[in-house]
Amino acid sequence: MSVQLWTWILVGITFALYFGIAIWARAGSTKEFYVAGGGVSPLANGMATAADWMSAASFISMAGIISFAGYDGSVYLMGWTGGYVLLALLLAPYLRKFGKFTVPDFIGDRYYSNTARTVAVICALIVSFTYVAGQMRGVGIVFSQFLQVEITTGVIIGMAVVLVFAFLGGMKGITYTQVAQYCVLIFAFMVPAIFISIQMTGNIIPQIGMGGRVEDGTYLLEKLDTLHTQLGFKEYTEGSKSTWDVFAITLALMAGTAGLPHVIVRFFTVPNVKDARKSAGLALLLIAILYTTAPAVSVFARTNLIETVSNQEYTALPQWFKNWEDTGLIAWSDKNGDGKIQYVNGEATTGKPEFTKARGASGERLIANASAETNELYVDRDIMVLANPEIAQLPAWVIALVAAGGLAAALSTAAGLLLVISTSVSHDLIKKQLKPNISEKGELMAARISIFVAIIVAGLFGIYPPGFVAAVVALAFGLAAASFFPAIVLGIFDKRMNKQGAISGMVVGIILMLFYMIRFKTGLIGVMEPLPASAWWFDTSPEGFGTVAMTVNVIISVIVSRLTPAPPESVQEIVEHIRIPSGAGEAQSH
């Protein structure tokens, strides 16, 4: 059977499964819609959290990014897992004890202020929308790569699917679909990794294979370092980012992970505090399976790629090279006219390759924007996971599995984010501020309407991606770190923290982060072009700036709170109350 047929079959089966679950898990009350009734078991919640968390970026792009960044890629590995330690120790149990539906609920009550609640809603919307746009685009890309449909059609199919299970089931539908999606995506990620690990190192466990020996008896990593040095790249196991920047990015990603509203809200769905803690541990364990395999995949794929293409005749290359060239994710321009691929350090093209209609002497697609550098090969980073099974000559069903896994990853994350967006609107804005006496039914209807609108908006972002969205998706973490994380942690651990402190901290933090990101990523403020690294403040990249903005948030919060009156007794009692787990009760709609 062909790869494409397999892909349709596997995608069809998994989608039918998601639909079935959605119909089975219809939500009848706001409590079911917002927090799945608060009765999800820790294991199911752990799986759902893991699927929610691992997006198209984790599944498709991360191994590829690490593959090209080597040691520098560690920031994502540590940042996106270490955040769960913060979440489990500093946030999840207390927020579960607090027992409301959303993060703005906590901020609004703890800081006894609707202004604080509104600031939190706005932050939640900014963070979630920057993130969800990338997911819908990811769905479109997977469809177009594997099923040869237009990206737009792919996005629309994705929107329809998410709509069904999010609209019908709310958090309940999403939770149980995510459990299924976790199983699909982890299976799809592990199978090729295990196959390739056996092929290259003879070891069935990729995490060990990564440190194993290849056929000629040298260590795989040593061999890769040597290959890198020969081709003029920096050694794979050494980085090129400054130590400070690696530090700052890792910390920003960790705090951002812990502060992401769609992750935090998952811990409102378990029955009690004890389960919230356990569930965080299980979530990280399930995430770690992918996150410790990804760097192994990166090493295998990188070595495979270099060995297959470097200094080879174009005409003698395997078929996958030409297939991916046809999709534009690989490009080669024979700069020295020897018919061989010269793959060395440097940019082969200026920006993304622009193909002309013509073919060159060896039959390659000619490109219009080849650079003056020696390197002849352009490889898109996403290809490392998508093409990996083909490069390793794995059977067709494994290749199809990767497509189904990528879709599961993108859809589950999109659904979780859309739910946060709709909850922010229907619960935090309409119920809590605009129309407090709205009926249960009315609120449920409002939640469904807002999820519908959110999906349309997210889909439009996916179909017409504004240039800035692509540039800022990764920065959603910086935004969460700069706004929510300090406000929540201080709300629990600093009884003296009051509304003036928290509000000014959040506002300054998020504005500072937005400003820096727009200034250095889009060039909309000041000069037209994004500024070069030499202009960065404190030598910090925009990705790492969340650490700076977060620190500023904390300092401002603490100073302002000490200069203004202490919070009222009743609020201090709330803090005492959430610190002790007994009697967490059920999530309250109060």
Add this chain to the structure above:
Amino acid sequence: MSIPENARKYWRANLKYLAVLLLIWFAVSFGCGILFKDFLNRYSLGGFKLGFWFAQQGSIYVFVMLIFVYVWLMNRLDKKYGCNEPNSRKK
């Protein structure tokens, strides 16, 4: 407002656990994986340079263990101070 003595003790014990666990969290990731990476890279673990291993593998394993140790410590603490909640789940 009076805080029961037990609640205060419970909270203090919790903070102590957090301090120790977060210290380890910081040490394996920011310490071994970033700040002292170059030093640790002089040693190796199988085919891995040690600093590189901490950054791409070791720190993650430790993170997982930290959360489960925390769960265990807190369950013990809950029991000791009697704030162990009844398991409200069925089954």
